[in-house]
Amino acid sequence: MKAFYGDLKLGILGGGQLGRMLIQQAINYNVTVKVLDPDRNAPCKKLCDEFVVGSLSDYETVYNFGKQADLLTIEIEKVNVDALAQLEKEGVLVYPQSRIIRLIQDKGLQKQFFKENDIPTAAFKIISSVEELKEKHFHYPYIQKLRKDGYDGRGVYKVWDESYLENAFTEPSVIEELIDFEKEIAVIVARNALGEVKTFPMVEMEFNPEANLVEFLISPSLLNFEIHERAEHIAIQIAEKLNIVGLLAVEMFLDKHGNILVNELAPRTHNSGHQTIEGNVVSQFEQHLRAIFNQPLGNTACLNNAVMVNILGEEGHEGPAVYQNLEEILKLEGVYVHLYGKALTKPMRKMGHVTAIDADREKAIEKARYVQKTLKVVS
Amino acid sequence: MKAFYGDLKLGILGGGQLGRMLIQQAINYNVTVKVLDPDRNAPCKKLCDEFVVGSLSDYETVYNFGKQADLLTIEIEKVNVDALAQLEKEGVLVYPQSRIIRLIQDKGLQKQFFKENDIPTAAFKIISSVEELKEKHFHYPYIQKLRKDGYDGRGVYKVWDESYLENAFTEPSVIEELIDFEKEIAVIVARNALGEVKTFPMVEMEFNPEANLVEFLISPSLLNFEIHERAEHIAIQIAEKLNIVGLLAVEMFLDKHGNILVNELAPRTHNSGHQTIEGNVVSQFEQHLRAIFNQPLGNTACLNNAVMVNILGEEGHEGPAVYQNLEEILKLEGVYVHLYGKALTKPMRKMGHVTAIDADREKAIEKARYVQKTLKVVS
Numbered sequence: 153m154k155a156f157y158g159d160l161k162l163g164i165l166g167g168g169q170l171g172r173m174l175i176q177q178a179i180n181y182n183v184t185v186k187v188l189d190p191d192r193n194a195p196c197k198k199l200c201d202e203f204v205v206g207s208l209s210d211y212e213t214v215y216n217f218g219k220q221a222d223l224l225t226i227e228i229e230k231v232n233v234d235a236l237a238q239l240e241k242e243g244v245l246v247y248p249q250s251r252i253i254r255l256i257q258d259k260g261l262q263k264q265f266f267k268e269n270d271i272p273t274a275a276f277k278i279i280s281s282v283e284e285l286k287e288k289h290f291h292y293p294y295i296q297k298l299r300k301d302g303y304d305g306r307g308v309y310k311v312w313d314e315s316y317l318e319n320a321f322t323e324p325s326v327i328e329e330l331i332d333f334e335k336e337i338a339v340i341v342a343r344n345a346l347g348e349v350k351t352f353p354m355v356e357m358e359f360n361p362e363a364n365l366v367e368f369l370i371s372p373s374l375l376n377f378e379i380h381e382r383a384e385h386i387a388i389q390i391a392e393k394l395n396i397v398g399l400l401a402v403e404m405f406l407d408k409h410g411n412i413l414v415n416e417l418a419p420r421t422h423n424s425g426h427q428t429i430e431g432n433v434v435s436q437f438e439q440h441l442r443a444i445f446n447q448p449l450g451n452t453a454c455l456n457n458a459v460m461v462n463i464l465g466e467e468g469h470e471g472p473a474v475y476q477n478l479e480e481i482l483k484l485e486g487v488y489v490h491l492y493g494k495a496l497t498k499p500m501r502k503m504g505h506v507t508a509i510d511a512d513r514e515k516a517i518e519k520a521r522y523v524q525k526t527l528k529v530v531s
Numbered sequence: 532m533k534a535f536y537g538d539l540k541l542g543i544l545g546g547g548q549l550g551r552m553l554i555q556q557a558i559n560y561n562v563t564v565k566v567l568d569p570d571r572n573a574p575c576k577k578l579c580d581e582f583v584v585g586s587l588s589d590y591e592t593v594y595n596f597g598k599q600a601d602l603l604t605i606e607i608e609k610v611n612v613d614a615l616a617q618l619e620k621e622g623v624l625v626y627p628q629s630r631i632i633r634l635i636q637d638k639g640l641q642k643q644f645f646k647e648n649d650i651p652t653a654a655f656k657i658i659s660s661v662e663e664l665k666e667k668h669f670h671y672p673y674i675q676k677l678r679k680d681g682y683d684g685r686g687v688y689k690v691w692d693e694s695y696l697e698n699a700f701t702e703p704s705v706i707e708e709l710i711d712f713e714k715e716i717a718v719i720v721a722r723n724a725l726g727e728v729k730t731f732p733m734v735e736m737e738f739n740p741e742a743n744l745v746e747f748l749i750s751p752s753l754l755n756f757e758i759h760e761r762a763e764h765i766a767i768q769i770a771e772k773l774n775i776v777g778l779l780a781v782e783m784f785l786d787k788h789g790n791i792l793v794n795e796l797a798p799r800t801h802n803s804g805h806q807t808i809e810g811n812v813v814s815q816f817e818q819h820l821r822a823i824f825n826q827p828l829g830n831t832a833c834l835n836n837a838v839m840v841n842i843l844g845e846e847g848h849e850g851p852a853v854y855q856n857l858e859e860i861l862k863l864e865g866v867y868v869h870l871y872g873k874a875l876t877k878p879m880r881k882m883g884h885v886t887a888i889d890a891d892r893e894k895a896i897e898k899a900r901y902v903q904k905t906l907k908v909v910s
Binding site for chain 2: 172
């Protein structure tokens with residue numbers, strides 16, 4: 153492989169905020185970056201050597217884009233995998249590998265993979281039609297998830313009792329036992345082509361039951377050490393079974409009985425790792441670059457308590473984005489603002505994130521709460 | 532002033548590594564960035580919304596470039612100040628202000644400013660011709676510095692005795708007592724338009740007497756607290772006398788008698804502040820943006836010991852740059868590589884820098900020494 157600076161052409165499928173933060177880090181290594189995204193105003197547009205507007209799901213578009221790169225990576229799973237498989241055959245490095253993207257694109261295959269490899273996960277069944285759902289008997293309540301194309305809460309439906317069946321998805325789906333969880337936790341793991349594997353310390357999500365939303369991400373988690381070890385072991389096990397090259401985010405539930413159950417995988421940088429930019433020795437973006445460039449992985453230790461808040465478009469506002477009270481946020485110490493360069497806001501759109509660090513965990517949480525109630529994206 | 536995100540057009544005069552690292556940080560604030568540089572392959576080229584190739588010293592070029600910005604800043608002092616003064620009259624914000632750039636461009640005016648404001652500095656005289664130098668009697672040895680256009684050691688000449696006069700500069704210059712210094716130290720100070728002022732903790736340079744070169748920059752300095760206080764006080768005094776908006780780097784000597792003498796000013800981000808990216812709560816780049824956007828200044832405290840090494844082009848190598856042993860460097864923990872995206876190397880050209888952090892200062896220095904002897908830029 154070429155030296156990973158100067159001459160190496162890195163292609164990124166997807167030009168959103170994950171690509172943007174990856175480029176921000178890649179600048180340190182002189183990498184030549186090309187980006188493909190359907191949105192001509194995607195967050196990466198101005199920051200790369202070449203920005204190509206085109207569909208990520210179209211075979212020809214992805215193939216032609218990839219053919220001009222030495223190394224391809226993704227910042228979104230929904231890409232044309234057949235084109236990536238062909239590019240791999242023709243000698244382009246694709247990390248994560250196309251077979252892993254294909255597996256993870258399909259929640260049915262993902263669940264089967266867990267089962268086959270003794271990865272703990274909620275009990276599930278695969279359903280090919282709504283008739284099958286109605287014919288068979290499952291314990292209520294349960295969750296129905298579309299096998300493909302669901303994300304950020306879309307493609308997920310809760311079936312509380314028989315009366316909910318009439319609005320159930322009609323497409324192929326997975327139905328899953330509803331877990332009454334204690335905590336949502338996540339571990340990001342990296343693996344390079346030499347087989348070196350490293351996890352970031354486990355993080356936990358702070359849930360707001362009123363808003364029914366993850367409010368914050370807290371790093372490192374304060375759950376007991378044995379849970380950390382178990383969660384990190386599971387993440388490593390998955391990365392090694394997959395032989396993935398690159399980053400893998402493993403989202404898990406800790407149930408009320410202390411069991412850890414894997415919820416979902418993302419074979420890329422992830423929202424649950426943004427706090428690593430300021431909170432850890434290396435960030436998830438640096439680590440992903442090191443992994444796909446087959447370089448030594450960095451030390452993932454936490455430098456500080458870090459609490460991350462997503463900055464979402466305010467309800468009732470759609471149009472050109474205006475950021476209110478940013479000045480108030482910048483008065484706080486150890487608070488880092490990351491805006492994603494999106495011109496238009498809409499309700500719940502991820503417009504940026506803020507990370508608060510502090511040697512005192514409670515103070516970091518306090519700052520994050522203040523950010524959350526103060527910084528508003530309106531139009 | 533417009534909100535400092537989204538709609539604000541920031542123009543940067545100079546497209547080198549300082550501009551590059553400033554953009555890397557400005558990405559977090561959605562700023563629209565335009566860059567002017569004479570080199571069509573300048574490090575900022577691919578990272579800004581608009582890159583203009585043109586002379587920084589030409590009135591028309593600077594004026595036309597600046598006319599399309601809301602706010603102008605610099606990453607190099609050698610720019611056309613008359614154009615900036617005119618733009619200020621026409622309502623463009625120029626930070627640092629043109630009168631400060633004019634003062635600092637001229638080492639004679641700079642020294643007079645120190646004298647008039649009781650800023651401690653080496654004794655000096657201003658010379659308008661080589662004849663004047665020969666006519667007058669000064670104590671040998673002394674240093675002759677060109678009033679204008681000297682930088683990175685250029686434009687500086689040591690006069691050890693009379694025999695050196697024949698090679699002395701013939702242009703207007705400053706002659707200065709040669710300080711037998713104990714340490715070179717530096718303080719970076721920021722001031723915003725509201726008058727808020729903050730210094731970064733003082734750093735010291737580790738000199739290699741054999742190579743006659745600054746080897747490392749060490750942050751924070753371990754000199755005693757009283758020296759820190761005095762140096763920071765001097766930096767604040769200068770920033771306030773100048774009423775500067777933006778960053779000001781103050782390079783000083785600590786002489787053998789414990790006196791602090793100001794050597795030179797730079798009204799911008801500076802090589803002596805690169806370690807703040809990983810070593811301090813806010814970096815010098817973030818702080819400069821906050822200052823020129825008139826936002827609250829950030830906490831400058833050190834998070835860790837940080838040792839910075841410049842990565843210079845190897846002697847005897849000129850041409851397309853090749854970076855040797857980067858993989859060895861990435862094996863170290865807490866070591867951060869910043870390459871500047873320069874395609875061509877030449878002897879002593881600044882091609883990048885590496886910062887090593889460690890809770891143990893000696894270990895940070897050890898890592899930096901290893902980087903210095905291991906990472907080579909050849910062609």
